[in-house]
Amino acid sequence: MNKLRQIIRLYCQGTGTKTIHGMVGTSRTTVKKYVHVWHKLGITHDEFNEKSDNELSVLFTTPAAKTINSPRMQELELLHPGYCKRLKKKGVTREALHLEYIQQHPGGYARSRFNNAIDTYLQLSKPVMHIDHKSGDKMYIDFAGSKLQFHPADGHQCDAEVFVAILGCSQLTYVEAVESQRKEDLIKACENALHYFGGVPAAIVPDNLRSAVTKGSKYEAVLNDEFAAFAEHYAVTIIPARVYKPRDKALVEGAVKLIYRSIYQRLEGRRFNDLESLNAAIRSALEIHNNKPFSGRSYSRSEQFEEIEREALRVLNPIRYEVHKQVMVTVMKNGYIRLGEDIHYYSVPYTYIGKKVKVLYTSGIVQIYYHYTQIATHKRDRARYHYTTNKDHLASQHRFLTEWTPEKFIQEAEQIHEDVARYISQVLENKSYPEQAYKSCSGILSFARRVGPERLANACRWADNLSQYNYPVIEEILRKQLDQLQPEGEQVAIPSHKNIRGKEYYQ
Structure with missing residues (x-):
């Protein structure tokens, strides 16, 4: 504000803008801008001197002051609320809005100035809170919008979803290509991320994916049962982002944009035969990304992770999590249930004949529940049309026959x-x-x-x-x-x- 006071004083004394530029050390453009605003305000030099630095800051440096009495800007400001509301709709772009603006106002601003005005309005209308991420606190996860491709032996092209995870404090990033966004692939990718980081954070923040969240909520979302069981296995809390609130996971949104430049570009033009080869290439590019120094800093994500976050992560469960597939079936009259995936039959206590039971099964075990009570468990057998029997499950006459x-x-x-x-x-x-x-x-x-x-x-x-x-x-x-x-x-x-x-x- 001292330079501003000098500029106005010298100008009132009759000094030219070029001379003021040399005396004060401020660019001629800035000098002209301040003089222009002073004229628009219509105040005397004495009234100017009576104002505090804070008042002068508001008058001369806020966006509103810079455009005071500008008919074009005032006209555009009236359109801002409607334009910003329409930008939330799918398919509406700033380019389309600018074309519409120019058609209705031929003497309006060019595209660059139009976009800057939109950004200024959005920043003023939606202030953003800065979040300090604690070490070992949160891991943010999401799927990238753009998919990668691989080509199996038969020659057809397969799309691969790209999973991204980032630690909040160190910003160490993990990227993996998976077949889909199904819960099995999401859980496997999350688990691989935890093993890549070498520990477990206090919480995982996912988007409102169907594979993670059954029902989204502004206050408390309902988790998918399988994803909740995965979290219980690794003793980690799941905190889904609020619906339509991307800033709740702005860190991973930014990470997705970064990997487009640091990983996608490195893979461009290369051909991969399967997911394994694609992920091997991703891992190489990921190491470069994590070991590259931050812009304007002398350390990288990996260095920051080793220094402040690795020790804050909790110990990993040494046992890998197995996804439990689930199916509801009715106990047949002979006292067996049919697991359709293998076409194999498993016995249950004969008292549950005719009841609907829940079957949870992994690659090695089959568990059968009735009203949250486990009534039978068997080692999984994939022999088609065969029967696995526990003699204690059979009625007395049936048990005699089996002997x-x-x-x-x-x-x-x-x-x-x-x-x-x-x-x-x-x-x-x-x-x-x-x-x-x-x-x-x-x-x-x-x-x-x-x-x-x-x-x-x-x-x-x-x-x-x-x-x-x-x-x-x-x-x-x-x-x-x-x-x-x-x-x-x-x-x-x-x-x-x-x-x-x-x-x-x-x-």
Whole structure:
């Protein structure tokens, strides 16, 4: 303000602007501007001297003062609210607004001055708060608007989403190309970022992505269950940015703009066959970006991270997080649920037959829940159309059936008599599938409780002599009490009966 007072005093004394420029050391343009504003204000030199430095600052240096009584600027200022409101709409650009402005006001400002006026209005109408980022406090994440491409062996082009993470304090940046913005890819990229940084911040600030936030809110957003489980695994808080408030994560928005210049340009013109090769190239460019000194400073992001932020990060969970896929299914009547991805069946307690249950599964385990209570867990098996069974889940009658095996029947028969065991072995061998003979074996062995072991052993010897190996033959022998007759030799003739046909019948 001292120079301003000197300029006005010298001008009132009749000194020319060129001479004032040499005496005060201020550019002639600035001298002319101050003199112009003084004339527009219409005040005397004495009134000028009575004003304080603060009042003079307001009159001579604020944007309003610089354009005082300018008809063109006053005209444009009236249009600012409407223009800035329309700029929020998708597809509306400053260039389009300027063309409209020139058509309606042919003598208006050129595009550069028009844009500066818009910026000045936005800065005055929306003051921005400076945020001091504490070390180890927040990691901001987002996806870049522009995608990268890779070309698999079949030749078609695939688009890759570009994930960006940045630490608030040191501004150390992590970039990775992923297949999509699905929760599986988002969680994997977040986890890779934590491992790249070598620690866990106090909070992660995502945008309102569907893969991270189920329902956005100005006050408290609802997190996606899987992303919340990931945060719990690494003991980190998720603080989503407010809806339509990009300044909540301005740091990562700025990081995205920087990687367009520092990473995208380095990849331009190069061809990649898969995500792995694309990410390898990104990692090389990322190291250059992080190790490049800040503009106007003597240190880089990596140096600042090592100095002030690495020690502030918390220790990583040594166990990698596995994404839990989720599906709702109904327990079938046989007491199993069907995991559609593998077409494999898993048992649940039979009391839940007909109930809807939630299945959470990873690459190695299948967990089944009913109303937030875990009712079954199994090791994941990808064998199609197979069954994984926990015998404790089955009803008593079903559990008994699952215990039927050839060895079990032979062992039980041996406890009765060796002839019974030999006969049971023949029953099992004479069926294409042993399971077909299980009911016959069970029925034959039940005769030991009804008629006694001795009669059953005799009946088995009679049937064995006849080379008949099934339940009806034993039942008939015992019913006719043929087992009490003593067979003569190896072959014993059975008494005549209308249902028994001799060899003559087939002549």
